[in-house]
Amino acid sequence: MSRYRSFFLPVLILIILKIIFLIPVFDSLEYKAQDSLFHMRGPRQISEDIVIIAIDDESFSALNTTWPFPRDYHAKLIENLSEAGAKLIIFDIEFTENSRYPESDKLLANAAAASNNVVFAGKVLHGKAHGDPDQLLTPIGDIVANGSPWGIVNMNSDSDNAIRKYSLFEEMDNHKYYSIGVAGLANSRLYQSDWADHLHSEDAHLTVANHKIPIYKHNKAIINYYGPASSFPHISYASVIDDSTMAMPGYQGIEFDEFYSIRDSGILQDKIVLIGATIDELHDKFPTPFGGEWTPGVEIHANFIEMVQNGDYLYAVNPWLYMLLEFVALLLLWFAFRKLKPQLSVLALLILFALQYLLAYYLFERQSYLIPIVQPVLALLFIYVASLICHYLDSLKEKRFIRQAFQQYMAPELVSELLKNPKKLSYGGSLQEISVLFSDIRSFTTYSENHSPEETVNILKEYLTAMVNVIVENQGILDKFVGDEIMALFGTPLPLPNHALNACKVALQMREKMTELQEKWRSEGKESFEIGIGVNTGSAVVGNLGSEQIFDYTAIGDTINLGARLESINKEYDTPKHIIISEFTYEHVKELVEVRYLDEVK
Incomplete structure (x- = not known):
């Protein structure tokens, strides 16, 4: 490539x-993988600054009433929390419509104003998805008129419905309405301020009461959860309003007055108190990275506030x-x-x-x-x-090249073996023990001068084809043609234990094939010729010794030079079979062939 x-x-x-990640299922896989990091880390130590006042099963049993609770109950809750020393009171309960009891509404608003540390809940309803205009739900007029701060409680879930990011603010009509977590930390109505200058992009921060909250995707913060549901201390709603002035129908005339023990324990002193539902029936629970039991919305707000107070933010790269x-x-x-x-x-x-x-x-x-x-x-x-x-x-390309390069000069089984290990043909050479055979036509220059080019080419083609077939049949490879000379190698590119014997067999079979050809040519009235053969065995550098562009699998070295020399001296000694082998080849085949000592040749 x-x-x-x-x-x-x-x-x-x-x-x-x-x-791919535009498809929700892949987004969900990513979320689950990141959730596993929370599981691997496990729950963490939280401070003692936050307490949840839980609207739980015990509260419904003790008060023996239905939802929504009368608002004078909430007024009593504010009074008792203030008496117990709560630093900040945040309602994760929406009071966006007047109740049937105006006096009860006033009691709630007045209690909040007197306490001066209560944050109420509102919501922005986005209708764009359905073609409807956005709608802002604010706390009732009595609460707003008394100057109590409020913030939105919008929860923005991911594609798998889990809450992993906290909505810092929602926009409507060019205004930013901040969450109850942000409003609680600032304890002011931020939606009336000019703090929008602090909100720019993914790299920006929202500065709240000396806390710099990193903003993720315009208006969110990644929640660094401290644990699963119930990680923060819970006190039952009914227990806090159970004082000497409050009747508990569900207690059947028994006076517990639990509030006083809570107050005297100091558990609420200087605490941030969040009030919200923890029972399934009020449908204010959401999946979070910790999985398992769904987490009440009020605890999600608590996780955000704890994170900001600790400066324990999570950043997106x-x-x-x-x-x-x-x-x-x-x-x-x-x-x-x-x-x-x-x-x-x-x-x-x-x-x-x-x-x-x-x-x-x-x-x-x-x-x-x-x-x-x-x-x-x-x-x-x-x-x-x-x-x-x-x-x-x-x-595939390499094998196709090998097959094309060798199938005409090598036995099919050798080609198949070579295809299993093509690296043997990588550029460069290695020292191997092989046998080399040289064959040359005697006086071919004179022969070609006495015959037409067409006759010369035809008889040469017939001769070379017959000789190459003999080489291939005996697991040798044709190295090259040099004019009428043939160079063949045995024992490469794949090891061949009896490479010297195979080379000798080829020499003898070439002589036999040559005799057949000579008889055939004489019968056809053609002039024939003789050949000389030399065989040597020894170490040689073998491999792809061509350039990086041109493939040339061959062998070089003294062993090759001596093989060529042995072939050329056949005419000097007029050997009967026109075959000369070296002593090195003889050492490998002396038990299998008959030879005659000829001479010492250098």
Whole structure:
């Protein structure tokens, strides 16, 4: 694959991943993977600054009433919480409509005004999805008129309905309406201020009472949850309003007056108190990263406030920086996978999967960064599969080249074996023990001068075809033709234990085939010729010794030179069979062939 294609592949993978993660199921997989980081870290120690006043089963039993509770109950709650020393009181209960009892509404508003530390709940209803206008639900007029601050309680869930981000504010008619968590921390009506100057982009912060809250995607903060449901201390709503002035129908005439013991214990002194429903019937529970039992909305607000007070924020990595790093990583991995064998690539892939998760956990636990987990894993998988495909295509190309290069000069079984290990043909040479055979036509120059080019080519073609067939049938390879000379190798590119014997067999069979051809040519009235053969055995440098552009599988060295010399001196000694082998070849075949000592040749 060209260099430009190598750069293009990671870009293509990143584009595909961006498209894939538009599908909700992949988003959900990413969320679940990131949720596992919370499980792996486990619940954390929380401060003692926050207490939940729970509207629970006990409260309904003790008060023996239905929802919504009378608002004078809430007024009593504010009075008792103030008496117990609560620093801040936040209602995760909406009082956006007047009740049937105006006096009860006034009691609630007046109690809040007297306490001067109560934050109420409102909501922005977005109707754009249904073509309806947005609607702002504010606390009732008596509460607003008395100057009590309020904030919105909008919960923005992810595609799997879990709450992982906290809505810092909602926008409507060019106004920003802040959440009860933000309003509580500032203890002022931020929606009337000019704090919008602090809100710009994903990299901006919302500054609240000396706290710089990192903003995620325009108006959210990632919640760094401290634990599953019930991580914060709970006190039953009924217990707080149970004093000497409050009758508890559900207690059947028994006076517990639980509030006084709560007050005297100091458990509410200087605490941020959040009031909200914790029972399933009021449908104010949501899934969170910790899974298991759904978490009441009031506890989600508590997690946010605890996080801000501790400065324990979670940050999302800059998406452009992350994409750049991912591109560089994919590019490096692409080149690495292309170099590795497929078997090693699988092991490397599994190790990278584990390292990716460990990196995500390290950044989450130690650096407070939340990075994608599934997306890079899929990217790794894609780059691995792409490398496998390229390995396969390269293998097909390599095998096709080998088959085309050798099938005419090598036995089919040798070609098949070579295809199983193409690396034997990689560029460069290695020292191997082989046998080499040279064959040459005697006085062929004179022969060609006495015959027409067509006659010369035809008889040469017939001769070379017959000789090559003999070589291939005996597991040799044709190295090259040099004019009318033949050079054949035995014992390479695949090992051949009896390469010297095979070379000798080929020499004898070539002589037999030559005799047949001579008889045939004489019968056809053609002039024949003689050949000389030389065989040598020894070490030679063997391999692809051509250029990087031109393949040339051959052998070089003294062993080859001596083989050529033995062939050429046949005419000097006028050997009967016109075959000369070296003493090195003889040492390998002396028990199997008959020879005659000829001379010492250098």
